[in-house]
Amino acid sequence: MVALLARLALWPRRDHAREELAELLWPNVDVGTGRRRLRQALSMLRVILEPPGKDPWPVVQADRLCVRLIPGAVACDVHHFETHARAGRREAALATYRGELMPGFFDEWIHDERMRLAALHDRLVGTADIPIGTVPSAAPTGPPAQSVPPPGAAVSAHWPPLAAPAYATSYFPERAQVERLRRAVLSHRLVTLLGPGGSGKTRLAVHLAHQLQASTATHPFATATASPAGWQGPVVFVPLAGAQSEEQFLAAVQAALHIQATPASMENLLTRLEGQRALLVLDNVEQLCGGAASLVDTLATRLPLLHLVSTSRLRLGLDGEREFLIQPLPVPPARGALKDAADSPAVALFVDRACAVRGDFHLSERNHQAVIELVRELEGMPLAIELAASRIRAFSLAHMLNTLRSGASAPGRTPGLDLLSRPQQRPALQSRHASMQRTIAWSWQQLTAQQQQLVGAMTAFPGGCDASMLGAVRGADDVGAGLEQLHAHSLIREQATEAAASTLDEAAGAEEPLRFQLYVPIREFAAAQFDPQSHARWRRRQREWAIGWLSAMPATPPLAWVRSELTNLGAAFASAADDGAGDDAARLVWRLQALHEGVTLPASTLAHASAALHHCADPSLRSRGCSALSPWLLTAGDTPHARRLAEAAIDCAPPDGAVRAWALCALAHVHWRGALSAASAVQPWTQEALRIAEAEDDPDLLGSVLTIVSLVRWGLDGDAEAARASSARARAVWEASGNRLGVNLARHNVAVFDFRSGRRTQALDSWDEIAAEAEVLQDTRRLAITNSARATALSEMRRWPEARQALRSSLRQSWQAMRLYDVAYDLWNLPRVLAHLREPEDAQCLMTFAAQLWQQRFGTLDRGDWRHVAKVERMAALHADKRTLAAAAARGRQMPLAEAVALALRE
Template identity: 30%
Template structure:
């Protein structure tokens, strides 16, 4: 310290976790030498005065949606993999055939440089796809580091063990128990499962903090939500091996499954009545990976009845958040595995399966499930199950366009809901009675029912059902040429759906705005939104039902009639490529410029007979690009670009670039730049 007192220098100390007990000596040295600063690398903090922590995160992973090989090669994780692969195999090249596998390897290894280096070294004998397949047991593959590296850096197992061995016995117990969590977990869950009754010997918050400080898990917090912990794949695999060796695996997996079942049971009342359900939907979304792990464990351990019970509880979440195919797979499997489950459990599971099957267009599966669920609910005296099954049978008939058959079922469901005092489901029945009235041609009665339903839904805070009712009021307003009112209804509906992340309803909400655009003569905008809605439906496996199917078909034909075949196809394709977030923004930005009625079945050509190339030019023109800039962007000559601009002016009936931009945005040919 005396030798450094008058020096001005940076003191670098590497791998300080090996001698962390000497941290106070470093602090004393710095206190005596004001011109000396220390840069310390360590797997654990020094916990001394003046210390400023900078976490070293894993390398960035490729951005979702980036598929071009050149762009992927620029990603640090991929670049590191390629560099290390070429060190052992000089002819290794990243190309279209192996790029996806390389990206998945990097993702599976969480961007950890050491893990990526060890994996890439296997490229001498394994192609990326074969390497990826072996990473199910990654620690067996991630070996063979350079002999000139310390032993702890020659295998991933040794690197993790180095941190694990620094822990106290109590913290080792906590760490290995936490590996039963999939994805991430909360402090509350950790205390309920890994520290139940204090049998690990430590406090939950202190324990998680210590594990984070030792780089064995990561803590993250978003907004005002409680912090959550996450284990990286390789770290979790190491911990699971320790858990198996301890003999605690079965007990911890069962504790974890029991906790998931309890959470789903807590959420169910909010789902059944749809009151304050958004917070519960978000909570279950956070725990979805854990729910999957719990169902798997219950199935594997022979607790098939409980697995079926859990699947039944999750069915509404799977429906609203767009997990239709996954939910069906779980429910079908669980029903097959638990043929003797209690009637009430099977009834709820069959009801959930029926909903998911119906909204995927499989009424051949949905109707028998509904009928069996109804029979079991009557047998057990479950009034809610009886009411809801009858209500869904009415919706199935309604969606098939069989409105005469739907009406008495919906009336019966309404009477049952009222008898139970279930105001939220009674209001939902009124919404569907309105849809049936619309299908039967009585629009006035439909609007009356919708307003009755909406009043109750707003009072109760049933925002999801209100969004459904608002969407039909919006479509009815389009039909009656009340376009400003239609936009208000549809805007509120889609905003609620987006906030709830209700995937099915978001797809419908985008399509509803396409109807509005077609109703106001914005054919190109309508075609784009219909393309975006189709893409979103395809993502979740959703099929169209009546009366939306007929309403959308009319609007699509109106848009098709108002555009050339090439332009319609180009706009539809552009919509499919938008992405759901941009599609929602574009839908909500729809402008109502035309006060006159536009018949959805009219063959109105309008000014939008632009060619696909002219549409590209117009899009750049709206952004303020000059002819020369447009030419550069489209790889054409300035003269050709000028010719396209002149043709656009002629077709739009304008003489200036400002007028062309204004007219194109107003007509929905292009979207106004943000």
């Protein structure tokens, strides 16, 4: 709070951006935490400076963007000191000086101000007369980095012009990142721009150097009202890619500064830069293999007005070093629209470089999805995107995608890295960027054998991991220090896990562990460095970790936490299929069965799990695995496969007991939901399953059986009250076990049967409560299904606009999670609503599409279903002619799924 007040008081006439204040005061926290701390500090500051009373005197003024002091509300002795100094009143200035600024505070910006004011005081002490206007002083509205330097530090003709590399290609920076770096360089004297090879460090540093040089030209030292956004001083770019020793480092800096003295020495640099406010951009300091740190430290320590920016794959490890981790280019969302792709810097970079190779290439409706997938696969890494674009003449987008994806699962081979290389060797000066393989190899050679082994173990976790997870695979306890070292080498990146943090904290009551992830090209490179036996050991231990992790789930599984591990779970199923570890796969899918309603498994994971189950030798274990997997396959739209697995579960199950009950429940679920059998055919299975479940001490089993019993009960004779009673009983079972997900599922079914019984208002109120609980539990499927049920109820009540809105909300959520069953269900119900809203063409088109989709993926339509189709078509015919509707139906039969969803969601 004291530092905040000092910052505001030193520049009282300036609007201080909230983000800038948070970054200066708490430089090592994320943006959200910094903003929260700033709000707390402002609140405390107001309590102290503006005590409550009848007529409080306002001091601090703040809005959503900026914070400032009320003019005249605060007096600051620094201003009195500098005012006297500027006016030439030496004695008055010295009398005002109170000694070192804010002793005991070690913030870097405070240190910079402390040094500047101390230097000004020393000049006053050693000078008899100070001519008016020649004493250095901070601009009253500028930050400390913009203070006017002492006489002799002004830009002169002796300073060389900026000699940074000039690129012939366009640059597509992420503006927010450029702005953050600019603020860091202006506010801190030593900034290290960190990132792996190919992340765009040099290009970003060059861009910033030109930007700051331009601001210097616009706002020279002599202008007292210089813009606070500008840099005031020369900018010097120093290329160090070829420097391998301290002597070569010194020679490179001397050359950049046009110093002719030989031999090159630190004293030459200190003499040239002493008393000068300048910015040195040191590019590729990691080439010195650690030798640069002492040289940079000497420059920073001996030259208090000098600012330094270094680009490196390795941290320098110096006191006062401000680390700036470069972020990949932003990528568009998966399955994003053409506009999303066009607005993405990563896509813009790919298209620009692809056009340079193939002049007819352009972004279009036909290829934008493939381009989105490609830049997402490359994680927005600039060099990887450029190298992929350079191969566009020889390889299609689909071929590149398949090659990159195969590289992630092909230890010993590097197809993705082989693709990411330029078709022709570039000049020697730029050869280090000719391939990702060569770029990564340099970093790999800097690692110790133990560090390399740690990277190898991390390849078992494509979705990232924390220290405990990696320790389980590596077989070592102390991996935290190793992760820190790998992060310092820019080989791994810290993962953001805020979405799962709250759920994790509530479920486990523990602080969220730090997670790290390998960049995809680095993972492929590392996988190729180890023998098959090492990979087999890491894969087996990773599966053991996954089984243990799922076994420790609480009664209410934290869905966001589970979703954050879906990539790692997918890797576990893939390795089980490759290694023939069917028992591991069965245990994994069985532990996941309680999450079927809340988590969607990707199609690739389902395929690997199904393949691995064929290798399961234990019949009971295989039955459990098949029972758990079949509902997921049904939700994914693979009804035939779901039915085969459910039948296999019955065949493998013992004649009685919980295993058979689960198999019967799965078989009934697939046949009922997949419209494969009538309720009368399914009822014997549900009754037998209920008899077994009531004798077992398994609340999940009993709750699941009661749920399918209630649905079948409704299907037999439409007895909503009997069905409601079964759902209410399931709710009681899950409440007793503490499973809030199960409780919300049962409450939803009770609401459905309430509506069918005529209690419409009660049902709608219940769905509001269920949706609120689903939000808390982050149960996106329950939220979608609740919206879908609400839409059906609103349709029955003829509230068509509200029904359409609810269906669109449900469809949007289901499509995002790729739950095909739910998508098809919403597309089936929407045409009736559209027909009532007098949108006949869309209604006809989507009805034709939905009927065809349902038959292809979920089974045949019965008479009631065909009556629904006919009714929609009759209503559409009231508002359009036959020819128009025939064309709409033809379009629906040929329409891809993504296009149908886009049509349904169109406003």
